[in-house]
Amino acid sequence: MSAPEDTPSSHAQLSRRAKLQNGLLPGFLGSALRRAERAVFRAIQRVLENSNITPGELGILLLILENEGLNQAGLGNAIGSDRSSVVGLIDRLEHASLVRREPSLLDRRSHALSLTPQGAALVKRLLPKVAAQERSLASRLTQAEQQQLIELLGRIGG
Amino acid sequence: MSAPEDTPSSHAQLSRRAKLQNGLLPGFLGSALRRAERAVFRAIQRVLENSNITPGELGILLLILENEGLNQAGLGNAIGSDRSSVVGLIDRLEHASLVRREPSLLDRRSHALSLTPQGAALVKRLLPKVAAQERSLASRLTQAEQQQLIELLGRIGG
């Protein structure tokens, strides 16, 4: 609205809503990532509003669904978190009766993770809604662009 | 190494290093974003190792450099944080003699932010190093792909 002209010299007052210069910011990639991540987070959050789980937790449920028998260290490895961080995550999902810890048949140190019927049902109920929300979030991205985005991100973060 | 074959049925043990299934994960975009962001963060962190500032702080310095006179609420708006969160960030940068708070000439409630000479010098010293590090991080992305990545991210997070 009342965006002042660009006068980055001396000490022109910049209003809260002014568009800022952010030139070639080498940090821009990181910054763009953070903002995009937040946008995705919020979009998925809208879907999950009355589901009592967070976007991150949904991701964990999906990983477990597709990798039944996974142990906690493996899960931590998959989501890039320390195994000590996984404990609390699984604790909460277990208390919510969405995930089960079962003794591994192959390694008595491990817990084999799996979804409870409720957990699986919840994922299946939410999946289409989340997908729809992601589509609307990335509405200005074509399907191909979405795929490429994920591919490019994977090459950086993979 | 000893990666077991894919047997996602029943409760096959999945080793820590096994490649996981992660199908169409609607959460995958968010997850990919998070992982990429971490990778960028760590890469820039390596450059900043003995600079006593974090990647996020460097981003703030750059924003202030390019938007001198910006106030704290405006900065918070730019980085997507609450103004109460900005206070501590600027406190630290001010104590490090990298940023100055000056009384705004136009609004006596506001502080006009600017870099100290040291702050500006630090940014100019670090900029090329960070850019180089980003290039090596995204070494498998062409220049065009890097640009497109930022463009796509901007459309999501913008």
Next chain:
DNA sequence: TATTGTTATACTCTATAACTATA
């Protein structure tokens, strides 16, 4: 009435270190 900077406070996420039981 609304906004800026600030403080107090709390919450989430995550990591490190140390322990135990297994391998």
Next chain:
DNA sequence: TATAGTTATAGAGTATAACAATA
């Protein structure tokens, strides 16, 4: 010796609510 799960603990990062000064 090394790894899986766990606990205790601490550190970022961030938000909410309230307040004084100012708009």
